[in-house]
Amino acid sequence: MLKILANRTYRHLFLAQVIALVGTGLATVALGLLAFDLAGAQAGAVLGTALAIKMTAYIGFAPIAAAFAERLPRRAMLVSLDLVRALVALALPFVTEVWQIYVLIFVLQSASAAFTPTFQATIPDILPDEDDYTRALSLSRLAYDLESVASPMLAAALLTVISFHNLFAGTVIGFLASAAMVSTVLLPKAKQTPRRSVYERTTRGMRIFLATPRLRGLLALNLTVAAASAMVIVNTVVLVQSRFALPQSSTALALAAFGGGSMVAALVLPRLLKNIKDRTAMLFGGGILVAGLAVGINLTTYNFLLPLWMVLGVGYSLAQTPSGRLLRRSAHAEDRPALFAAQFALSHACWLITYPLAGWLGANISLTASFVGLAVVAGSALVVSIVIWRPAHDQESIKHTHENLPDDHTHLDGKDGVDHEHPYVIDDQHRRWPNS
Structure with a gap:
């Protein structure tokens, strides 16, 4: 590495x-x-x-x-x-x-x-x-x-x-x-893009993001990641120092366990992604997060919290780290800044939902309710991601037809007819995903 x-x-x-x-x-x-x-x-x-x-x-x-x-x-x-x-x-x-x-x-x-x-x-x-x-x-x-x-x-x-x-x-x-x-x-x-209005430039990344099935799946998975990480970030101190009556150092150790799990996954990901697809690794990571939140409903001891938080850290890194690869292959180089900005904004919108939810449920009902609520959110989002991000929509090269382009259009590169195949991304010639 x-x-x-x-x-x-x-x-x-x-x-x-x-x-x-x-x-x-x-x-x-x-x-x-x-x-x-x-x-x-x-x-x-x-x-x-x-x-x-x-x-x-x-x-x-x-x-x-x-x-x-x-x-x-x-x-x-x-x-x-x-x-x-x-x-x-x-x-x-x-x-x-x-x-x-x-x-x-x-x-x-x-x-x-x-x-x-x-x-x-x-x-x-x-x-x-x-x-x-x-x-x-x-x-x-x-x-x-x-x-x-x-x-x-x-x-x-x-x-x-x-x-x-x-x-x-x-x-x-x-x-x-x-x-x-x-x-x-x-x-x-x-890379310079054609002159566009401020509105078009501001919304371009979001429009590409929402028109690409794998990225719509990523958006749903972002909510799974946000639900699990919100439980860790918001409620670790409450679990450790209120439920288990342990000192601040124990809170730090619990957060370190989550970070340690994430680091372990990050270390193995480069080799792992040579053998399996991004979709498989990321959805598996999402599954770990949902399972971890579900197991946390029955959390009773600090000694059980530490390995649970480490497992959640593994799932967090598996589900989140490869997202840059998805963004990289889902846009032309000139559109990447807008697409990365869209992912940045949308992923933080998910945290804006889950941070208050984690805190409100924990403070007003119980920490068990916080685990239940966030597990439901994470699980529902994961199911949506699986449904939207189908393997058929994750192919890099897609055969498609341009009904409104003349046969001699430069995009067709001199090929006969308008039916052709190449790495497919949303741009000015490809405004919607084939068969989506």
């Missing part, structure tokens, strides 16, 4: 991603402490609102940013967005009112909503070989999982010698270092 780091451009971008992730992790810890400092017992409400603002920015801003990103140099755009994020992090220690947190979080997450899909859409152009790209996806998954474990530990160590306000300095350094790493490489130019 690590041999792809021999590619200098990818290596610098990966290091930029890792450094920015650590900075973001420090900011997450510091933001919680800042909220408590300003709001006391109402800190949970402040953080809940900040999370809602984050998701709203992701859902609303990513497609808009993608519409303009195709006209801008990628390197300049990524560096500029890192600098914006650094400036916001620099301002956070000076916040004195709760509303100021909300404004800064919206600006920070809007910049991230533009940065992340653009970054993700650049990687397939740097690593055109599918095996290399698969390794990059797994390496990226490992980076996210390691960050979720390492950043809180680093923050805890730093808090023994500095105040939480100074943690934001680590975030600033992270974003500045990320910008510096990106600035050291030349990135492939985004």
